[in-house]
Amino acid sequence: xxxxxxxxxxxxxxxxxxxxxxxxxxxxxxxxxxxxxxxxxxxxxxxxxxxxxxxxxxxxxxxxxxxxxxxxxxxxxxxxxxxxxxxxxxxxxxxxxxxxxxxxxxxxxxxxxxxxxxxxxxxxxxxxxxxxxxxxxxxxxxxxxxxxxxxxxxxxxxxxxxxxxxxxxxxxxxxxxxxxxxxxxxxxxxxxxxxxxxxxxxxxxxxxxxxxxxxxxxxxxxxxxxxxxxxxxxxxxxxxxxxxxxxxxxxxxxxxxxxxxxxxxxxxxxxxxxxxxxxxxxxxxxxxxxxxxxxxxxxxxxxxxxxxxxxxxxxxxxxxxxxxxxxxxxxxxxxxxxxxxxxxxxxxxxxxxxxxxxxxxxxxxxxxxxxxxxxxxxxxxxxxxxxxxxxxxxxxxxxxxxxxxxxxxxxxxxxxxxxxxxxxxxxxxxxxxxxxxxxxxxxxxxxxxxxxxxxxxxxxxxxxxxxxxxxxxxxxxxxxxxxxxxxxxxxxxxxxxxxxxxxxxxxxxxxxxxxxxxxxxxxxxxxxxxxxxxxxxxxxxxxxxxxxxxxxxxxxxxxxxxxxxxxxxxxxxxxxxxxxxxxxxxxxxxxxxxxxxxxxxxxxxxxxxxxxxxxxxxxxxxxxxxxxxxxxxx
Amino acid sequence: xxxxxxxxxxxxxxxxxxxxxxxxxxxxxxxxxxxxxxxxxxxxxxxxxxxxxxxxxxxxxxxxxxxxxxxxxxxxxxxxxxxxxxxxxxxxxxxxxxxxxxxxxxxxxxxxxxxxxxxxxxxxxxxxxxxxxxxxxxxxxxxxxxxxxxxxxxxxxxxxxxxxxxxxxxxxxxxxxxxxxxxxxxxxxxxxxxxxxxxxxxxxxxxxxxxxxxxxxxxxxxxxxxxxxxxxxxxxxxxxxxxxxxxxxxxxxxxxxxxxxxxxxxxxxxxxxxxxxxxxxxxxxxxxxxxxxxxxxxxxxxxxxxxxxxxxxxxxxxxxxxxxxxxxxxxxxxxxxxxxxxxx
Ligand code: SF4
Numbered sequence: 017x018x019x020x021x022x023x024x025x026x027x028x029x030x031x032x033x034x035x036x037x038x039x040x041x042x043x044x045x046x047x048x049x050x051x052x053x054x055x056x057x058x059x060x061x062x063x064x065x066x067x068x069x070x071x072x073x074x075x076x077x078x079x080x081x082x083x084x085x086x087x088x089x090x091x092x093x094x095x096x097x098x099x100x101x102x103x104x105x106x107x108x109x110x111x112x113x114x115x116x117x118x119x120x121x122x123x124x125x126x127x128x129x130x131x132x133x134x135x136x137x138x139x140x141x142x143x144x145x146x147x148x149x150x151x152x153x154x155x156x157x158x159x160x161x162x163x164x165x166x167x168x169x170x171x172x173x174x175x176x177x178x179x180x181x182x183x184x185x186x187x188x189x190x191x192x193x194x195x196x197x198x199x200x201x202x203x204x205x206x207x208x209x210x211x212x213x214x215x216x217x218x219x220x221x222x223x224x225x226x227x228x229x230x231x232x233x234x235x236x237x238x239x240x241x242x243x244x245x246x247x248x249x250x251x252x253x254x255x256x257x258x259x260x261x262x263x264x265x266x267x268x269x270x271x272x273x274x275x276x277x278x279x280x281x282x283x284x285x286x287x288x289x290x291x292x293x294x295x296x297x298x299x300x301x302x303x304x305x306x307x308x309x310x311x312x313x314x315x316x317x318x319x320x321x322x323x324x325x326x327x328x329x330x331x332x333x334x335x336x337x338x339x340x341x342x343x344x345x346x347x348x349x350x351x352x353x354x355x356x357x358x359x360x361x362x363x364x365x366x367x368x369x370x371x372x373x374x375x376x377x378x379x380x381x382x383x384x385x386x387x388x389x390x391x392x393x394x395x396x397x398x399x400x401x402x403x404x405x406x407x408x409x410x411x412x413x414x415x416x417x418x419x420x421x422x423x424x425x426x427x428x429x430x431x432x433x434x435x436x437x438x439x440x441x442x443x444x445x446x447x448x449x450x451x452x453x454x455x456x457x458x459x460x461x462x463x464x465x466x467x468x469x470x471x472x473x474x475x476x477x478x479x480x481x482x483x484x485x486x487x488x489x490x491x492x493x494x495x496x497x498x499x500x501x502x503x504x505x506x507x508x509x510x511x512x513x514x515x516x517x518x519x520x521x522x523x524x525x526x527x528x529x530x531x532x533x534x535x536x537x538x539x540x541x542x543x544x545x546x547x548x549x550x551x552x553x554x555x556x557x558x559x560x561x562x563x564x565x566x567x568x569x570x571x572x573x574x575x576x577x578x579x580x581x582x583x584x585x586x587x588x589x590x591x592x593x594x595x596x597x598x599x600x601x602x603x604x605x606x607x608x609x610x611x612x613x614x615x616x617x618x619x620x621x622x623x624x625x626x627x628x629x630x631x632x633x634x635x636x637x638x639x640x641x642x643x644x645x646x647x648x649x650x
Numbered sequence: 651x652x653x654x655x656x657x658x659x660x661x662x663x664x665x666x667x668x669x670x671x672x673x674x675x676x677x678x679x680x681x682x683x684x685x686x687x688x689x690x691x692x693x694x695x696x697x698x699x700x701x702x703x704x705x706x707x708x709x710x711x712x713x714x715x716x717x718x719x720x721x722x723x724x725x726x727x728x729x730x731x732x733x734x735x736x737x738x739x740x741x742x743x744x745x746x747x748x749x750x751x752x753x754x755x756x757x758x759x760x761x762x763x764x765x766x767x768x769x770x771x772x773x774x775x776x777x778x779x780x781x782x783x784x785x786x787x788x789x790x791x792x793x794x795x796x797x798x799x800x801x802x803x804x805x806x807x808x809x810x811x812x813x814x815x816x817x818x819x820x821x822x823x824x825x826x827x828x829x830x831x832x833x834x835x836x837x838x839x840x841x842x843x844x845x846x847x848x849x850x851x852x853x854x855x856x857x858x859x860x861x862x863x864x865x866x867x868x869x870x871x872x873x874x875x876x877x878x879x880x881x882x883x884x885x886x887x888x889x890x891x892x893x894x895x896x897x898x899x900x901x902x903x904x905x906x907x908x909x910x911x912x913x914x915x916x917x918x919x920x921x922x923x924x925x926x927x928x929x930x931x932x933x934x935x936x937x938x939x940x941x942x943x944x945x946x947x948x949x950x951x952x953x954x955x956x957x958x959x960x961x962x963x964x965x966x967x968x969x970x971x972x973x974x975x976x977x978x979x980x981x982x983x984x985x986x987x988x989x990x991x992x993x994x
Pocket of ligand 1: 683863
């Protein structure tokens with residue numbers, strides 16, 4: 017059955033066949049930053065989610081804010097994979113590439129599958145654009161047969177949009193801004209999706225400007241109807257709804273999920289949330305999101321620098337708030353001394369590192385996982401603290417919530433690792449109900465922490481946790497500080513034996529957290545498989561998909577993904593030793609590999625990628641297969 | 651969740667002794683820090699704030715040991731960062747009476763950025779900067795307030811840096827209360843500390859503090875019996891600028907301060923100190939360098955400038971209260987967002 021879109025929002029049955037054979041499709045939208053690519057991608061995402069597909073998305077922004085129009089540096093992209101099956105990544109290579117200009121094609125063509133579909137706006141392929149895109153001698157790929165191995169749909173989208181909107185009396189600039197809606201309508205038609213949700217969205221977005229709203233809707237419908245009349249397009253596709261678990265879903269990206277978790281943790285536990293941060297890519301969106309939730313009493317503080325953000329959070333923690341600071345690698349380096357102070361004070365605090373390519377300023381808009389050792393070891397002195405990592409956009413919620421719990425329940429700073437890939441990527445999230453969220457066990461003094469009526473601020477419970485006493489509490493005045501302190505009293509002490517004791521107590525306190533986190537489970541595959549693929553953080557989707565495919569291909573592999581990187585779950589060593597070979601794909605030079613080798617004396621092998629881009633499924637499969645052959649030779 | 655003591659403190663009568671701790675004070679004998687500790691402990695009973703609502707927060711340096719000696723809440727933090735820590739604490743807990751204790755190295759060098767932003771934001775708290783013009787704790791390097799030519803461990807041939815004038819820095823940072831005191835004049839120091847506490851906003855007090863071990867006599871011209879009268883000028887609001895036992899006065903010729911003999915001038919001719927006049931405060935702050943043009947002026951002590959401005963924590967809280975009254979804080983609707991769907 018074929019459906020076509022009519023102006024009155026009704027559908028009528030059509031005769032052409034619909035291809036329903038595909039489980040999943042990868043689409044990549046690309047164009048200038050001003051082409052509305054992110055909005056187009058976002059709308060397509062919402063629509064297929066509502067329809068019931070599983071989806072994973074990833075936006076790719078140019079590094080420069082306003083790179084010159086038409087240049088290779090200015091290309092903005094939005095990639096998504098949606099399917100009737102579980103989708104873990106935004107996909108390696110695309111089935112459909114939508115390009116608004118020559119530069120967008122030039123950059124992305126290499127990742128289009130052979131025989132894939134190209135939808136190109138011919139207006140973006142004039143001489144000027146071809147030159148800016150560095151096509152030699154201005155050769156136009158749309159006409160020189162270089163794209164013969166693909167299904168090319170070259171459409172003058174600009175002209176058709178202008179034509180359709182000529183009665184609106186809008187400026188050329190305003191009309192041209194609607195061309196992304198033409199594209200979206202066309203793609204909706206192609207994938208048998210209704211534009212209704214987007215129409216609703218447009219009406220809402222341009223509430224105050226109905227002229228603009230109607231123009232966008234007209235462009236959307238024109239694009240949709242163009243599908244019908246376009247002779248070259250023989251088939252449409254329909255991706256059936258996925259069978260997701262029952263429940264309520266929304267779309268979420270990693271940074272928003274982190275922010276929501278912080279609000280949820282504070283609200284659920286009656287703690288005031290204080291978030292201090294200094295602008296830095298790719299962490300700033302957490303600050304932006306949180307600053308909108310003042311009705312929850314959220315206090316966001318844009319500090320004068322990274323150090324101040326960390327220190328203001330320490331002040332807020334001392335004052336009894338749920339204190340959080342967020343940044344990316346360079347900012348975390350600056351916060352290091354302050355984090356050490358939080359370790360020494362034994363005060364709750366959450367530090368978020370949305371990692372990016374390093375070292376130094378590195379690749380601010382690209383993703384990497386190279387701050388793991390910094391997180392675990394990057395402070396002066398013996399300064400252990402828990403480290404957790406988020407594996408996907410929605411997992412950011414669980415990890416950040418859990419980090420708050422550990423910080424408060426164990427009176428320690430906790431470091432959360434995210435990265436640019438999970439921060440900006442999005443997926444459907446079966447969000448929790450507030451009643452199901454965990455309540456924290458907040459340690460207040462029990463009354464036995466006194467000697468001669470003097471309060472002992474470092475008097476601990478059986479897990480070495482001291483109470484959280486806040487200025488204003490009568491009868492508990494005390495002093496804390498960064499100098500080594502005497503056991504229990506907290507008075508300054510330079511005694512060597514006391515120092516060694518305190519170093520041990522602080523270390524044991526963190527090690528004991530392993531008793532209060534879940535045991536490690538195998539994500540996919542069986543204990544004792546030939547090869548274990550061990551991962552952490554944002555490599556989750558690619559490893560999970562690779563493992564699934566390798567198992568389907570008859571190989572004995574398994575996947576374990578770590579959320580708790582310090583301390584490790586208590587059963588991890590035993591679990592790892594049940595596999596013949598442990599391989600560790602990471603977007604760094606083998607940092608988890610080092611930790612695993614060090615802790616468990618296992619000959620774990622690193623699979624490394626540091627290109628500022630996530631692993632593709634194929635890359636992981638290929639590398640894993642190498643290790644299998646190596647293992648067989650023995 | 652905070653357990654805050656709502657008592658206004660009138661219930662218990664405290665003395666200076668109640669603010670001392672059982673810790674041995676570890677400053678060098680004769681150090682100017684002792685005087686500052688004593689004056690603060692002396693004025694605290696009169697400010698009528700319950701002890702548990704008072705917090706002393708310091709950075710690193712000799713002066714920063716201060717919180718250990720105060721029987722209140724306290725934190726001896728890391729070098730230069732007290733300004734950032736007090737900001738976070740005051741932002742979440744506006745009722746607390748916060749005193750930041752810092753030094754010339756702590757707040758004018760490593761923590762300079764925090765100090766200027768703390769003043770600009772105008773949190774209602776007190777900043778007490780002990781200026782001894784030297785790094786004492788690290789055993790005698792020149793500091794950002796050491797005079798040019800200072801011989802120190804790190805400048806055996808004399809420092810080549812121009813020193814900071816903390817008062818002009820505080821005025822330039824939009825401080826709303828800017829004052830100077832000196833360790834050897836306890837009565838005046840107590841007056842200034844009390845005035846600083848009474849001021850609603852960030853109060854900045856620079857206190858000249860003698861480091862008798864590494865920089866003895868740095869402020870001798872303001873403390874020595876035979877020198878101090880001619881070299882010091884005590885500011886009083888609404889009063890003429892007179893010094894040297896009222897034998898000399900200062901008049902303004904345009905923007906130029908000129909020393910006159912009071913034999914031939916009446917106090918009415920003199921510059922009348924107006925704490926709220928920022929332009930005049932800026933001129934007073936410049937009584938710091940000797941210049942050929944204007945000669946040597948006496949060093950002013952007292953309140954240079956004082957003005958009311960909204961405090962950060964107030965505006966911060968007002969914004970939250972406004973949005974709280976406008977929109978209910980429903981966690982479930984926050985979690986679901988506006989665009990959710992159901993899989994049945
Ligand atoms: S070194 Fe100087 S400033 Fe430090 S305690 Fe001794 S005298 Fe005081």
